[in-house]
Amino acid sequence: MKMILEDLYSSKDFKQIGHELIDLFADHIQNTTLGTNPKTIRWNEPDKELSFWEDYLENEKEQDFFEEILNRTTHIHHPKYMGHQVAPTLPITALTAMVSSLLNNGMAVYEMGMSSNAIERIVTEKLCEKIGYGQQSSGFLTSGGTLANLTALLSARKAKVAHDVWNNGHTEPLGIMVCEEAHYCVDRAAKIMGLGEKGIIKVPADENFAMDTNKMEICYQKAKSEGINIFAIVGSAPSTATGAHDNLEKIQEFAQKNNLWFHVDGAHGGAAVFSKKYKGLLKGIEQADSVVIDGHKMLLMPAITTALLFKENSHARHTFSLKADYLMDAPEEDEWFNSGKRTFECTKNMMAMHWYIILKLYGEKVFDEFITRQYDLAKDFATIISNEPYFELATPPMSNILCFRYIGTHLSSNELNILNQAIRRELLEDGEFYLVQTKLNGKHYLRTTLMNPFTSMEHLNLLLEKIKNKAEKLLVKKTN
Known part of the structure; x- marks a missing residue:
């Protein structure tokens, strides 16, 4: 007797339904x-x-x-x-999404994602170049701005906090600085990381709803006086409610002066690096330690695909130190082809194809x-x-x-x-x-x-x- 599974995998039925x-x-x-x-x-x-x-x-x-x-x-x-802030997707990306769904090749390990891991590296290198990063930069794609911002702040903590919080936990109060008008995902990330409400240092907004950079020092000193070790500051490009861009240059100068990680949440507006007319809104982004850009907002792709880019490649590699020996047995080096080592996700769809096909066909x-x-x-x-x-x-x-x-x-x-x-x-x-x-x-x-x-x-x-x-x-x- 013919099994029902054979019918479910019928190429003839799939072709008919697909055409319709x-x-x-x-x-x-x-x-x-x-x-x-x-x-x-x-x-x-x-x-x-x-x-x-x-x-x-x-x-x-x-x-x-x-x-x-x-x-x-x-x-x-x-x-x-x-x-x-959802893109009217280019029709071609509906087809790349279908390819990913049908082939179902996760990208955590190279053997399951040969083409998609290689394509992702090409895409992220292109994005790093557009930001203005040097050859030592790197990045990867992940599932959404919320996850990307969280990962960036984990990288910031690993780079700027003296002890190994990832493996040993912490008792010292830690904090980040961000404008009060920033996207709520930054607050979520901070609380997931255990920073608590006190660890989210809100810098007031100015009359245009961007970060009032004149208030950064006051907020920083107040938090320090309360015993909070601030390790990062986030610039919005732009804020979600009004589309206001923070002054990234001034934030970068402040970050450099105080040895803070400078992260740019460019989920929506980071795509302006491609606009000859409006890329000036992002002046200073090339000095950021990390940048987030969504493909499914201003780059005409289906949800959900986000680039997380690092000025220094080592920060893209070293955020997560857990090792699954049965998956990855290569030495501890730049294994860009095993993306599971660099992201929260083990299984990740072949999202790099959306970025690549647009660049290939339309530029x-x-x-x-x-x-x-x-x-x-x-x-x-x-x-x-x-x-x-x-x-x-x-x-x-x-x-x-x-x-x-x-x-x-x-x-x-x-x-x-x-x-x-x-x-x-x-x-x-x-x-x-x-x-x-x-x-x-x-x-x-x-x-x-x-x-x-x-x-x-x-x-x-x-x-x-x-x-x-x-x-x-x-x-x-x-x-x-």
Whole structure:
């Protein structure tokens, strides 16, 4: 009797389903990029969505699974998508993702990841070169900015703390410095490392929501007086909420003066090293001890792939000292081809292919064009908002992230907060546009991240008109 597994591995069935799926995705790309789909998101309450999928699993509905997924997910490729920092992936990278999923070659050891380990080295060397690092630099890819930032701070601790915390633990209070507007993953990393709340030295932000570098010394001396051994300082490029870039040059000078590890969280904006126009925002990054850059944000790749790059190759190699003899029996040297020695991950997908295929087929110019276009678009959008009497900018944009709010007339601060929250909820339920929100200095703002290369000023003007209409109806409803 024929076993069911033989049917499941049928190349004929796979070919048929695969062709149908590619056709479905091709139509999806066309309909979303052209904006012919009326909605960016078809919002559903969490409990209702859960109920749908519970029913779908148990009953014999004929709906196609892949079509249902498309109907019930956010359309990142739609020009009216301007929400989270997620890339509208280049279609070619859907194919490299499929290759990785099918071949399933982990990269921890060279024998299971020959091509992908070699490709990863080429990609990371290219990134080190773009940052401005010398030949002694190195790096690797890992699964996301959170994991990359944690790994970088572990490297910092190993390099700057005198005793071996990794193997022996510690009783001495340790700490890192970071702007209060930095991404929450830095806080998480510090707490995972056992630094605690006191070990996260928050430097206040300035009026533009970047680190106030004039306050670094005060914060440092206060922490030292409390017995905290600070070993690292993190610069944001940029912060997540507003897209504000910290002054990396001043942070580097401070780090050098105090013998601190200088790390740059460039998960979002580090990609600007590819932009001829905007790479100046990252001045000083070439002096960082470590840098994080996400491929799935501003480099048009699928989640989740992040580069962690080190100015000194030795720091990329020596973070983790554990050894699994049955996996790796080569001498303790630069085994770049065994990536499991340098990352948290033992099993890692073949993510290097996304970076490599884009560079191979399109070259660096695609990154330059995309990043420059999106940053320019944010500046143009800011100009329009500044000229609108019923809107207010949080701060001029430094990247493609822009925060603004509807201010109306004769409304208190609390009323404005409630109104802008309600506007955002109305937009979510309407589904034509997708944007998010944030809170800055007690004020609620609408937040756009202009991630889509098909978003135009026409779309952004339509968004402002829609917000005005929503606001007017909400205000009328309130007075009635």
